[in-house]
Amino acid sequence: MTQATRIDATTLQQWLADGVDVRVLDVRSPAEFDGVHIPGAFNVPLDTLGEHAEDIQRHVDQTVVLVCRSGMRASQAEQRLARTGMGNVKVLEGGMAAWERSGGKVNRGVARWDIERQVRLVAGSIVFASIVASIWAPGMRFVAGAIGAGLTIAALTNTCAMGKALSMLPYNRGNSCDVNAVVDQLTGRA
16 A cells, blocks of 8 residues: 555544545444444445445545554455555545544444454463463464464454454444445435
8 A cells, every 4th residue: 555545634634624525434343333433434344345345436436535443454445445446545544543542523332342452352362271271281282373373374464364253243243334325325325
């Protein structure tokens, strides 16, 4: 991703205050979005963006700013939209964390742990339990090794199978957005 496809929180705040015609797409899970989001943002979770990318590309002419917690999922979303030929896409640098640090307005709901924090808890717990269990069952050390290898692969490929699995849990569905309805709103079909 080139620097030109990034936008900082202060610039986005100014655009929104000035009424610049921009669409903010939040690609976090519905539960994360329910917890805190930029007012006026649309929730299109990353795991469902692929099936709607072409509709968004065909019908959304405005600049699209992609938002997640830190910028990683938004960068993945940018790549998916770029494959459709969509060139009017920016990633909010630093994500919601940077937005909140800069004093950007937010809508708050029920606070939930974001997916990345859940992955750290689950992976860390499995590694810790495997090491302790290996005292009695030496083969358990391989479970810890497998988790370590998985996290390494996730970092190198910028993907996370554990995060994807966790996003399907009821806890992470929040008020489970109807992505088709959101896409209809985005594209003016609602």
